[in-house]
Amino acid sequence: MSAEDLDNFESDAELHLYREYRDVLKLFKYVVEVDRRFYLCNKVDVQSHSTGTDVYFELTLTDAWVWDVYRTSRFIKSARVVTFKDINVEELSHSDADMDIPSQF
Template identity: 65%
Template sequence: MSAEDLENYEADLELGLYREYRDVVGLFSYVVETERRFYLANEVDLQVRSAGGEVFFELTLGDAWVWDVYRSARFVRSVRVVTFKDVNVEELPRAELNLPS
């Protein structure tokens, strides 16, 4: 497989993932960004924790969709994320969830 073939394959995967996102975004109430992933979810619980002088975030999502091109099953019932980086959680009004075609 050439480098160009690999780039085309990855571009096709990303385009397919974006199309799936566009199709499902209206089913969710929250957009969640961590340093490693992007999620859509209907339930979000964000807790700030500390241990040994370190602060970290514990994030629990229910009824979620994961932006990950290499996951075969992006819909998940429950997700638990622990991170030392900031977490961005936004509740979006329904009007903002409708993406243009």
Template identity: 65%
Template sequence: MSSEDLEKYEAEMELQLYREYRDVVGLFGYVVETERRFYLTNQVDLQPRSTETGELYFEVTMQDAWVWDMYRPARFVKNVRVVTFKDVNVEELAKSEFEIPDDRSGGG
């Protein structure tokens, strides 16, 4: 496989992943961004923790999540636990932001 073929394959996979994201984002209430992954989820618990030496880390648990990862064969995950020493971003999604207009109404 040439590097051009590999780049084309990865671009197609990324587009496929974006389309899947667009289709499922309305099913979820939260976006969680960690240093390595991007998740959509309906339940998230973020707990700051500290080690015995005083270093801060975060423990994130999620239920019913979708993972942005084009190399995973199954992106829907029942339970996720992430431990990270980097920042974690959790945002609640406003449902109206992601509503797709219904073109079937004929209102042109």
């Protein structure tokens, strides 16, 4: 496989992922961004934990979709996410169905 073939494969995979995102966005209530992933979900529970001077967040997502080009199945029943970085949880409105993907992706 040449470098050009690999670039084309990755571009096609990302385009497919973006199209899938646009198709499923209306099915979900929340957008959740963490340092390494982007999720859509219908229920999210965020717990913050302190250990000395460190703080971390534990998220429990239910009925979720994962932005990950390498996953064969992006729909998941539930997930537990732990992160030491900032998180962003937004509730979608019906008008958000026309929004673009986040700039980091």
